[in-house]
Amino acid sequence: MKNASEKQARKLLGVLLEHLEFFTAASTEALQWAIQNPKEAIAVFVLAITAEAKKFADTVKIHLKVWKTISLGGIETDTLLKKIEDPDEKAGKEKNEVGSYARDLTTKPAYKKAVVEKHELVDLVILTPADLGFTETPRTDTFLTKEFCAEWSRKHLDGYVIELCSPEVGPQLRLQYQDQPKGEVLWIAMERITHSGGNPHVFNVERNGDGHRWLRTRWTDPDDQWDLGDRLVFRLRKIEPQN
Secondary structure, eight states: OOOOOHHHHHHHHHHHHHHHHHHHTOOHHHHHHHHHOHHHHHHHHHHHHHHHHHHHHHHOOOOOOOOEEEEEOSSOHHHHHHHHHSOOGGGTOOOOEEOHHHHHHTTSHHHHHHOOSSOEEEEEEEEOTTTTTOSSOOBHHHHSSHHHHHHHHHHHOSSEEEEOBOTTHHHHHHHHOTTOOTTOEEEEOBOOEEOTTSOEEEEEEEEOTTSOEEEEEEEOOTTOBOOTTOOEEEEEEEOOOOO
16 A cells, blocks of 8 residues: 655665764764663664654655546435346346335435535545554544544645545445455445434445345444454545636
8 A cells, every 4th residue: 555665765774874873973982881781772763763663654655546437426215225226237247135224214304414416536545544554453433534534635645635435425335335345344434324213324335254245234333442453444636726
């Protein structure tokens, strides 16, 4: 996912050389202390270079490749769900399953309001919490927000932003992603919708080991923890230059 340029690589090398010069230019007393206290000296060095490496990582811009482009809009929700469950076999599309919670979410005002009337194409990327810089399992409310997406994009992307998906991405991706590998589970990064049971959910698109394809949901309270390897689908949008 990350493509560091030669300029960025040279900058990191410079950080390493600066610390090498620190030792070569150190006073006799400092070197004697390091020799007499090797464990402590190594610890000091590691802490220093880790801090510098983190600063460097925060400045590196990331190039995200579009994972998939799908079409949204132009279809009634009931018709969309029917196409998911009873696709056109002549066109090579296979049957999918829609979970009861997923179906319930499509009846909510928050879903209906987000559905676009005309066709539009959206680019999607897959990112994990680890890709987003987390080293410990994050809570839902720490990264599944518009504010986090905007700030992360500002720090790490040039000319692009990641955004929360429209909830329509869940059903549409299920319909348009027939070649999903077995065992893959993708969570839709979206604003949570409260289903009839009173709990906030997001869609997930998965294919079981037995080959069955599903549109389901995940219960996502604000303090729910996400694994670092969870694969989330975000929208990737190019920023139009301002005149």
